[in-house]
């Protein structure tokens with residue numbers, strides 16, 4: 001069954017990927033990695049609107065870091081499994097997103113036009129939310 005998404009749903013989900021800039025369905029999510037160094041640890045994360053390709057890219061970039069370098073420390077030993085599970089759940093959540101269209105590309109708008117259009121889209125979603 002092919003259900004056409006409502007305008008409200010499209011405005012919420014069909015924006016630009018914040019990581020590659022292409023115009024494709026996106027989802028707000030985040031990925032975290034941790035590097036344990038016995039008594040220190042380094043943590044980094046990315047969050048925002050991801051297209052399916054970027055969710056895939058960051059999941060497969062960050063989770064090997066967690067699995068290989070994440071657990072070398074007392075605190076890291078506790079945090080890293082939580083990060084691996086959280087990343088995996090978020091990644092699995094992104095797998096229900098539609099594929100990035102083959103013809104998807106970075107829009108060729110001038111920056112001011114893009115910002116104006118984005119602001120208008122946000123305003124439209126607010127108006128729809130208000131009824």
Ligand SMILES: [Zn+2]
Nearest residue numbers: 017020051054
């Ligand atoms: Zn992307």
